[in-house]
Amino acid sequence: KAGVTQTPRYLIKTRGQQVTLSCSPISGHRSVSWYQQTPGQGLQFLFEYFSETQRNKGNFPGRFSGRQFSNSRSEMNVSTLELGDSALYLCASSPGLAGGTDTQYFGPGTRLTVL
Amino acid sequence: DAKTTQPTSMDCAEGRAANLPCNHSTISGNEYVYWYRQIHSQGPQYIIHGLKNNETNEMASLIITEDRKSSTLILPHATLRDTAVYYCIVRVGRAGGTSYGKLTFGQGTILTVHP
Numbered sequence: 001k002a003g004v005t006q007t008p009r010y011l012i013k014t015r016g017q018q019v020t021l022s023c024s025p026i027s028g029h030r031s032v033s034w035y036q037q038t039p040g041q042g043l044q045f046l047f048e049y050f051s052e053t054q055r056n057k058g059n060f061p062g063r064f065s066g067r068q069f070s071n072s073r074s075e076m077n078v079s080t081l082e083l084g085d086s087a088l089y090l091c092a093s094s095p096g097l098a099g100g101t102d103t104q105y106f107g108p109g110t111r112l113t114v115l
Numbered sequence: 116d117a118k119t120t121q122p123t124s125m126d127c128a129e130g131r132a133a134n135l136p137c138n139h140s141t142i143s144g145n146e147y148v149y150w151y152r153q154i155h156s157q158g159p160q161y162i163i164h165g166l167k168n169n170e171t172n173e174m175a176s177l178i179i180t181e182d183r184k185s186s187t188l189i190l191p192h193a194t195l196r197d198t199a200v201y202y203c204i205v206r207v208g209r210a211g212g213t214s215y216g217k218l219t220f221g222q223g224t225i226l227t228v229h230p
Contacts, residue, residue, distance in 0.1 A: 004158070031215075031216055032216075033216035033217070033218075035218075035220075042220055042221075042222060043159070043202075043218075043220035044220075045216070045217045045218065045219070047216075048215050048216025048217065049216075050215070050216075055215040055216065056215035056216050056217055058217070088156065090158050090159070092158075092159075092216075092218075094216070101147075103149075103161055103164065104161070104216070104218060105161055106151075106158035106159045106160070106161075107158050108157060108158050109156075109157070109158050111156070
């Protein structure tokens, strides 16, 4: 099975712009979660989607949003970019089962640099 | 989800077993122990998980103490490619509300395997 894919792998934007990142989950997986990783804050949970619905959300401002399509592919959008949004954005997919047996598998990430 | 405590860093000689400890003294009965690792700037890689029994797969073994307050990840024959940050995560066994899709990462253990 192919793994989780994320596009683009690298992105450079300027402050005030917006950006859209894409994630294709493992075939058959219905849950997609997004994380932000920075040197200062580590890995932090952004949100999770299952069957096109956001089920859970982390503590991030409204500038961070996402959506999921009927084929389980997901996008996240960051509007009005700030310098602090420079980070590695990671997507993880899982079958979407209940709780502890729902193992997440991560993609390679998108490295976003905001100038 | 329960909090975990891991040593900041550890060293291991190539070919020897690497034993990475994790303390999760406040773990609840329905919480699973997960291990991931992250090689520099790549997405985290799932290693293994367990509830209360010891687990083994092709990558590693997971030993959970009888009281479930701590666990040890064992890489039986470490190689240079095992150099990475290893994360121990405790995750609730039943999904719902704030647990959907969310993995809470700490700072992890930097494992350095040397020749």
